[in-house]
Amino acid sequence: MKFEVLHKCPTTGARVGKLYTDHGVIDTPCFMPVGTKATVKSLSPEEVRETGSQILLSNTYHLYLRPGHELIERAGGLHKFMNWDGAILTDSGGFQVFSLSKTRKITDDGMTFNSIIDGSKHTFTPQKVMQIQRALGSDICMAFDECTSAGIEKKKAAEAMERTLKWLDRCSEVELKPHQIMFPIAQGNMFEDLRIESLQRTLPYCKCGVAIGGLSVGESSDVMYRMLDAIKPYLPENMPHYLMGVGTADYILEGVERGIDMFDCVLPTRTARNGTAMTMNGYVTVRNGAYKEDFSPIEDGCDCYACRNYTRAYIRHLINSDEILGGRLLSIHNVRFLQRLMAKIRQAIAQGRYPEFKKEFLSHFEK
Amino acid sequence: MKFEVLHKCPTTGARVGKLYTDHGVIDTPCFMPVGTKATVKSLSPEEVRETGSQILLSNTYHLYLRPGHELIERAGGLHKFMNWDGAILTDSGGFQVFSLSKTRKITDDGMTFNSIIDGSKHTFTPQKVMQIQRALGSDICMAFDECTSAGIEKKKAAEAMERTLKWLDRCSEVELKPHQIMFPIAQGNMFEDLRIESLQRTLPYCKCGVAIGGLSVGESSDVMYRMLDAIKPYLPENMPHYLMGVGTADYILEGVERGIDMFDCVLPTRTARNGTAMTMNGYVTVRNGAYKEDFSPIEDGCDCYACRNYTRAYIRHLINSDEILGGRLLSIHNVRFLQRLMAKIRQAIAQGRYPEFKKEFLSHFEK
Numbered sequence: 225m226k227f228e229v230l231h232k233c234p235t236t237g238a239r240v241g242k243l244y245t246d247h248g249v250i251d252t253p254c255f256m257p258v259g260t261k262a263t264v265k266s267l268s269p270e271e272v273r274e275t276g277s278q279i280l281l282s283n284t285y286h287l288y289l290r291p292g293h294e295l296i297e298r299a300g301g302l303h304k305f306m307n308w309d310g311a312i313l314t315d316s317g318g319f320q321v322f323s324l325s326k327t328r329k330i331t332d333d334g335m336t337f338n339s340i341i342d343g344s345k346h347t348f349t350p351q352k353v354m355q356i357q358r359a360l361g362s363d364i365c366m367a368f369d370e371c372t373s374a375g376i377e378k379k380k381a382a383e384a385m386e387r388t389l390k391w392l393d394r395c396s397e398v399e400l401k402p403h404q405i406m407f408p409i410a411q412g413n414m415f416e417d418l419r420i421e422s423l424q425r426t427l428p429y430c431k432c433g434v435a436i437g438g439l440s441v442g443e444s445s446d447v448m449y450r451m452l453d454a455i456k457p458y459l460p461e462n463m464p465h466y467l468m469g470v471g472t473a474d475y476i477l478e479g480v481e482r483g484i485d486m487f488d489c490v491l492p493t494r495t496a497r498n499g500t501a502m503t504m505n506g507y508v509t510v511r512n513g514a515y516k517e518d519f520s521p522i523e524d525g526c527d528c529y530a531c532r533n534y535t536r537a538y539i540r541h542l543i544n545s546d547e548i549l550g551g552r553l554l555s556i557h558n559v560r561f562l563q564r565l566m567a568k569i570r571q572a573i574a575q576g577r578y579p580e581f582k583k584e585f586l587s588h589f590e591k
Numbered sequence: 592m593k594f595e596v597l598h599k600c601p602t603t604g605a606r607v608g609k610l611y612t613d614h615g616v617i618d619t620p621c622f623m624p625v626g627t628k629a630t631v632k633s634l635s636p637e638e639v640r641e642t643g644s645q646i647l648l649s650n651t652y653h654l655y656l657r658p659g660h661e662l663i664e665r666a667g668g669l670h671k672f673m674n675w676d677g678a679i680l681t682d683s684g685g686f687q688v689f690s691l692s693k694t695r696k697i698t699d700d701g702m703t704f705n706s707i708i709d710g711s712k713h714t715f716t717p718q719k720v721m722q723i724q725r726a727l728g729s730d731i732c733m734a735f736d737e738c739t740s741a742g743i744e745k746k747k748a749a750e751a752m753e754r755t756l757k758w759l760d761r762c763s764e765v766e767l768k769p770h771q772i773m774f775p776i777a778q779g780n781m782f783e784d785l786r787i788e789s790l791q792r793t794l795p796y797c798k799c800g801v802a803i804g805g806l807s808v809g810e811s812s813d814v815m816y817r818m819l820d821a822i823k824p825y826l827p828e829n830m831p832h833y834l835m836g837v838g839t840a841d842y843i844l845e846g847v848e849r850g851i852d853m854f855d856c857v858l859p860t861r862t863a864r865n866g867t868a869m870t871m872n873g874y875v876t877v878r879n880g881a882y883k884e885d886f887s888p889i890e891d892g893c894d895c896y897a898c899r900n901y902t903r904a905y906i907r908h909l910i911n912s913d914e915i916l917g918g919r920l921l922s923i924h925n926v927r928f929l930q931r932l933m934a935k936i937r938q939a940i941a942q943g944r945y946p947e948f949k950k951e952f953l954s955h956f957e958k
Contacts, residue, residue, distance in 0.1 A: 549635065
C-alpha cells in the first residue's frame with residue numbers, strides 16, 4: 225500500500241492524495257459508505273461503484289458474530305463473498321462493543337461482551353481482532369481500540385488511552401496477509417493534551433495510515449474541531465488521516481480543512497431509509513407532504529440513477545408505502561451526493577481555492 | 592392492441608402467441624410479476640426488464656388509495672411515474688376489496704369498503720374503476736368483478752356472476768385512452784355450468800382478451816383444473832386467456848395445457864423476501880442451515896444476476912441478517928426463474944413437444 229500527496233492547500237491542512245491498494249486506487253479526501261454486514265444496506269455492489277465509491281467500510285464485530293470470519297475466509301474472503309472488487313476497510317470492533325453491547329468488561333487483555341444477536345458471551349483480544357480481519361481479507365485493518373464517551377473524567381480517558389496503546393503493540397505483532405495494512409487508532413477523548421500524546425505515541429506503529437477515533441460520539445462540533453485543531457500539527461504528511469464515523473457535509477468540510485483524508489458514516493444510507501435526502505443545499509425530507517406532487521428530481525443537477533429517472537413524488541410514494549425501492553433510491557442518491565461533494569472538495573484543493581469553496585458551500589448549506 | 596397465435600400444440604390447448612401493445616410485444620404464454628404499489632417489491636424497472644418480463648401487473652385498489660390516480664395522471668401516467676416502459680396490466684380492485692377489506696358492502700351499484708391504509712370509507716362503481724384505470728394509463732384494464740370464496744352455495748355464486756355481468760356492461764361504456772383495452776373477467780365460482788355460462792355471456796364484451804377470475808382462492812388444484820377443463824372448449828382462439836393470480840410452476844404448466852396465455856402472482860417476490868428460491872427442481876429454502884457453507888449459486892445453470900454473482904451462503908447470510916439485498920437477489924432469481932420457465936414452455940409448444948416437456952418437468956419438480 226502506498227500513499228502520495230498530489231496537492232496541498234497553501235493556507236489550510238487540506239490536501240489531495242491517492243492511496244494505492246490491491247483493490248484499486250482511492251482518491252482522497254474520500255468518503256467510505258458503510259456495509260456493516262457485508263452489504264451496503266439495500267444496494268448492490270454495482271450501485272455502490274456507480275456512486276463513485278472506491279472503498280467501503282465493513283465491521284469485524286458483526287461479521288465475526290454472523291456469518292463468522294472463518295466462513296468468509298472459506299468463501300474466498302470478504303471481497304469475493306460480497307462481490308465487491310473495490311477496497312475494503314474493516315473496523316476493529318472496539319467501537320461496536322462500546323456502542324452496541326450493554327454488558328461489557330474491559331481489561332488490559334481485551335473486551336468481554338454479549339452478542340447483539342443471541343446474547344452469547346464473546347471475548348475480543350487485540351490479537352484475535354487482527355486474526356479475524358486477516359481472515360476477512362480487508363485491505364485496511366483497524367487496530368483494536370477502546371473508545372470512550374464524551375464527558376468522562378481525564379483519569380479515565382488517560383487509562384483508556386494507555387490501554388489502547390498496549391493493545392496496539394499486541395495488534396502490530398499479528399502478521400497480516402501481503403495485501404493488508406493496519407491503521408492504528410489514536411484516542412484521547414476530549415482532552416487536547418491526551419489527543420496529542422496518544423497520536424505521538426501511536427505514530428511509531430503507523431506504516432501507511434493513522435486514524436482518529438472516539439470523536440463524533442456525542443460531543444459538540446466545537447469540541448470535535450478543537451481536538452482536530454490540537455493534533456493537526458502532529459499528523460504525518462506521508463500517510464492518510466482517517467477521521468472515524470464522520471459523514472455530514474459540514475463535518476467533512478471542517479475535517480478536510482484540518483488535514484483529514486478519509487471519512488465514513490452510516491448517515492447517508494440510514495437517513496435515506498428514513499426518507500431524507502442529502503443535497504448541496506441541505507436536507508430534503510422527501511416523505512413530507514410538501515413533495516406530494518413535486519415531479520422534479522431529488523436534487524437538480526445530480527447525475528445519480530435516482531435523480532436521472534425518478535421524481536420526488538414517486539420516491540415519497542414509495543417511502544410512505546414502505547416500499548424498499550424508496551430507501552434504495554435515496555441511498556443511491558445520498559452516497560452519490562457525498563461522492564460528488566468529495567470530488568468538488570478535491571477539485572477545489574487542486575485548484576488552490578479550498579477555503580473559498582468551503583465558505584461558499586456552507587453559506588447555502590442548511591444543517 | 593392485436594393478438595396473434597403462432598403455434599398450437601396438436602394435442603392440448605397450449606399455444607404460443609404475441610400480444611402487441613403500445614408498450615411492447617408480449618410473448619405468450621407469459622408471466623407478469625406484480626408491482627402492486629407501482630413497484631415490483633425491492634426491484635428497479637431495469638432489474639424487472641432483465642428478468643425477461645415484458646408486462647407487469649399493478650393494482651387499481653392500492654394506487655387509488657395512495658398516491659391517488661389523479662396524482663399519477665398528473666405525473667404523466669403510471670408508466671412514467673414508475674419509470675417502466677414495458678406494458679402494464681391493472682387489476683380492477685374487485686379482488687382486492689374481496690381479499691383485503693374486512694368490512695365491505697356489495698350491491699348492484701358497486702362496492703363500499705374501508706381503506707386498508709386509514710379505514711376511511713370508499714365506493715367503487717364499475718364506471719369509477721374504469722375511470723381510475725384510464726387515469727393510470729395501464730395498457731390492459733381489468734373489468735370490475737365480484738370475486739367469491741370457494742365453498743359458497745350455488746345460488747350465491749350465480750348472484751355474484753349476474754352482478755359481475757351487469758357491472759361489465761357498465762364498464763364497457765367507459766371510454767378508455769386509445770392505447771388501452773379492457774379485459775372482461777369471467778367468474779362462476781366452482782360450478783362448471785356457471786363457469787361456462789359466465790364465459791359465454793362475457794365473450795361479447797371481449798375485444799382483445801378475456802380473464803378467468805376467482806380461481807386460486809383456496810380451492811384444491813383438482814377443482815381449479817376441473818373448472819379450466821370445463822371452459823376450455825369455449826375459450827376464443829383469437830384473443831389471449833388470462834388466469835388471474837396463478838404463478839407456481841405446476842399450476843402454470845397445467846394452465847398452459849388448458850389454453851391459458853397469461854399468468855400473474857405475487858409468489859415469486861413474496862417467497863423471495865421470505866428466503867425461498869424457486870428452481871427447476873422445486874423450492875430451495877435458502878435460509879436453512881443446510882446452505883450455510885454452500886458456495887454454489889442459487890440454481891446451477893441460471894443466468895440471472897443473483898446466480899451469476901452470489902452464493903447461497905452469502906444470500907443466506909443476508910436473509911438471516913434482515914438485509915434488504917437478500918430478498919432483492921432472490922426476487923430477481925425467482926422472477927427470472929418463471930421467465931425462463933415461460934421461455935421453455937413457449938419453445939416446447941413451438942417444437943410440438945409440450946406434453947413431453949410438461950411430463951418431464953413435473954417428474955423432477957417438488958412442489
